Amino acid sequence: MTGRSTVVRRVMVRPEAGAILGALLLWTIFAYLGGGNGFLTVAGTAGILEVAAQIGIVGTTVALLMIAGQYDLSVGSTVGATGMVLALGLSEFHLQVWAAVMLALTLGLGVGLVNGLLVIKTGLPSFIVTLASFYVLRGGTIAVTRAMTGLTVVGGLDEYTKNDPFAMLFMARFGDFRVAIVWWLLLAAASAYVLHRTRMGNWIFATGGNASAARMVGVPTNRVLVVLFMLTAFSAALLAVLQVLAFNGADALRGQQKEFEAITAAVIGGTLLTGGYGTAIGPIFGALTLAIVQLGIFFAGIDTDWYKVMVGSLLLLAVGFNESIRRLAMRVRR
Amino acid sequence: MTAGTPVIELREASKFFGHVVALERVSMSVRPGEVVCLLGDNGAGKSTLIKLLSGVFHPDEGSLWVDGSLARFGSPRDAVAAGIATVYQDLALFPLMTISRNFIVGTEPARGRGMLAAIRFREADTLVRQNLLEIGIEVRDTSDLVGTLSGGERQTLAIARAEHIGARLLILDEPTSALGVKEAAIVLRNVLRARAKGLAIVFITHNVHHAYAVGDRFLFLSRGRVLGVYDRDALTVDEMTRLMGGGAELEDLTNELEQLRRQGESDGRGAAGNGGGGTDVAGGGGAVRGAMGTDAGGSAARAQE
Numbered sequence: 001m002t003g004r005s006t007v008v009r010r011v012m013v014r015p016e017a018g019a020i021l022g023a024l025l026l027w028t029i030f031a032y033l034g035g036g037n038g039f040l041t042v043a044g045t046a047g048i049l050e051v052a053a054q055i056g057i058v059g060t061t062v063a064l065l066m067i068a069g070q071y072d073l074s075v076g077s078t079v080g081a082t083g084m085v086l087a088l089g090l091s092e093f094h095l096q097v098w099a100a101v102m103l104a105l106t107l108g109l110g111v112g113l114v115n116g117l118l119v120i121k122t123g124l125p126s127f128i129v130t131l132a133s134f135y136v137l138r139g140g141t142i143a144v145t146r147a148m149t150g151l152t153v154v155g156g157l158d159e160y161t162k163n164d165p166f167a168m169l170f171m172a173r174f175g176d177f178r179v180a181i182v183w184w185l186l187l188a189a190a191s192a193y194v195l196h197r198t199r200m201g202n203w204i205f206a207t208g209g210n211a212s213a214a215r216m217v218g219v220p221t222n223r224v225l226v227v228l229f230m231l232t233a234f235s236a237a238l239l240a241v242l243q244v245l246a247f248n249g250a251d252a253l254r255g256q257q258k259e260f261e262a263i264t265a266a267v268i269g270g271t272l273l274t275g276g277y278g279t280a281i282g283p284i285f286g287a288l289t290l291a292i293v294q295l296g297i298f299f300a301g302i303d304t305d306w307y308k309v310m311v312g313s314l315l316l317l318a319v320g321f322n323e324s325i326r327r328l329a330m331r332v333r334r
Numbered sequence: 335m336t337a338g339t340p341v342i343e344l345r346e347a348s349k350f351f352g353h354v355v356a357l358e359r360v361s362m363s364v365r366p367g368e369v370v371c372l373l374g375d376n377g378a379g380k381s382t383l384i385k386l387l388s389g390v391f392h393p394d395e396g397s398l399w400v401d402g403s404l405a406r407f408g409s410p411r412d413a414v415a416a417g418i419a420t421v422y423q424d425l426a427l428f429p430l431m432t433i434s435r436n437f438i439v440g441t442e443p444a445r446g447r448g449m450l451a452a453i454r455f456r457e458a459d460t461l462v463r464q465n466l467l468e469i470g471i472e473v474r475d476t477s478d479l480v481g482t483l484s485g486g487e488r489q490t491l492a493i494a495r496a497e498h499i500g501a502r503l504l505i506l507d508e509p510t511s512a513l514g515v516k517e518a519a520i521v522l523r524n525v526l527r528a529r530a531k532g533l534a535i536v537f538i539t540h541n542v543h544h545a546y547a548v549g550d551r552f553l554f555l556s557r558g559r560v561l562g563v564y565d566r567d568a569l570t571v572d573e574m575t576r577l578m579g580g581g582a583e584l585e586d587l588t589n590e591l592e593q594l595r596r597q598g599e600s601d602g603r604g605a606a607g608n609g610g611g612g613t614d615v616a617g618g619g620g621a622v623r624g625a626m627g628t629d630a631g632g633s634a635a636r637a638q639e
Contacts, residue, residue: 194450197452199449199451200449200450201453202431205435206431206439206440209431216390217410223449227449276430331482
């Protein structure tokens with residue numbers, strides 16, 4: 001093998017290689033198709049990053065959990081539930097903004113704790129456990145909100161959040177760019193650090209790669225999983241806080257399909273569905289890919305009904321591509 | 335060679351799963367610089383015994399001793415902390431992780447303690463290279479995935495890792511069973527090398543030749559019980575093969591079958607009017623023979639009673 005092809009191979013077998021290439025390629029295509037309509041403007045770029053942040057905040061942590069071999073289908077419902085707790089805390093209980101935000105984030109951690117404990121105590125697949133919480137949280141949020149307010153939507157929160165310095169942490173804008181983008185990149189950077197630099201990261205890979213072997217060599221796999229479930233739910237709560245404060249209201253139905261978008265971003269980003277393989281950088285580009293397609297279609301003048309068709313096709317392509325890359329990485333070298 | 339306090343010792347240990355007796359009053363010990371081979375057929379209780387030693391299970395009865403004092407492992411992590419490292423057959427590695435990361439799982443060299451401590455990768459790489467060199471594997475790059483290594487290389491890496499983690503007691507579960515002759519030889523050589531370094535080793539195998547090549551003592555298990563513990567000079571490979579097959583039980587079965595065969599022959603003669611042998615055979619022995627013979631003979635024996 002020549003030096004050059006080794007370098008190329010080394011880059012190509014990175015799990016996130018496909019997502020980076022894909023995002024670049026799609027961006028180029030839509031820049032060509034929709035460049036004249038504003039895709040390339042600052043506002044267009046801010047829009048892409050905003051959508052990517054909405055997907056990526058949850059996608060980043062869901063990817064970590066998937067690398068550890070588990071799923072969280074309840075993140076979308078958690079967005080709805082924690083957002084509503086924040087909104088009701090402000091409008092019904094007149095809490096301080098910081099107190100209401102802390103309440104929402106704590107509830108998020110609690111949801112994750114329950115999910116995690118249920119998974120490790122019952123030994124049931126997390127797919128089923130979190131599917132159950134997906135229903136329970138969504139139904140509960142709608143029922144409680146309607147019982148308290150008669151509606152499933154709470155609005156007009158700006159009277160509580162206006163000029164609140166704590167609220168600005170989640171509401172600030174820099175020109176066209178919302179602060180959610182910063183939160184996303186911070187969370188992704190923290191995830192990357194944890195996954196690739198720390199002991200916890202090694203344990204995440206080991207837990208997803210071979211849980212029984214990991215236990216045998218002393219990895220506290222249960223603790224790893226509970227922490228990760230708390231992290232996914234916490235990121236959902238963070239997204240909810242950002243949405244509620246930015247849009248001045250909460251909707252009990254908020255966050256629907258977030259669970260699938262997060263998994264899609266993770267998979268396009270090179271996360272292996274069966275665990276044990278992936279990166280924290282990949283899901284950033286997975287989220288960007290979805291955002292580029294979503295806004296690209298709009299700017300290119302294509303009927304946005306086709307968005308999901310494209311996402312589905314992309315997902316299939318990405319899985320196929322990542323699988324072949326993984327096989328290349330696994331090939332015995334002599 | 336076998337002087338000193340055992341690194342690990344089981345005394346009269348039993349393990350039950352519901353009504354199933356997986357291990358019954360098993361005692362064993364391993365001293366530094368000693369290779370104890372654990373032999374037995376499938377289902378003899380070898381895996382259960384390993385799991386008692388490595389902290390996966392607790393003995394339901396009896397006790398576990400580490401360095402001469404009573405121990406109770408809450409988890410495999412406790413066993414690892416006590417210096418007990420286990421290489422499980424086919425289970426030991428993470429094919430999709432790099433060689434470096436595989437090597438340090440569970441014992442990551444890190445700045446500080448706790449989950450979020452940063453791994454010292456440079457130290458890990460040096461460590462891995464040194465260990466692999468010592469054990470005779472040459473890798474281009476410690477950031478290659480373990481999935482790219484051959485079977486023998488993987489097993490040897492797993493042993494090197496366990497050695498690195500434990501460094502006092504190595505438990506090797508069938509380390510040679512999936513390997514060719516050449517690769518098995520590499521593994522066996524490494525077992526002896528570890529022994530020379532003063533490690534205590536529990537070596538589990540089906541293969542008596544592999545066991546005889548490295549073992550100081552041999553413990554034979556059958557149906558959850560110890561058939562016997564033998565020193566190396568008290569055994570030959572033939573005797574080991576016999577013991578492997580279940581030892582005394584197998585002997586009983588062979589004798590019984592032999593008796594049945596002869597019985598069939600003499601019964602044939604008996605029907606022809608031959609009176610048989612001495613009086614004592616015609617007594618109790620006759621009833622037993624009848625019960626073990628044909629249906630007619632069986633009912634005849636019952637009728638006599």
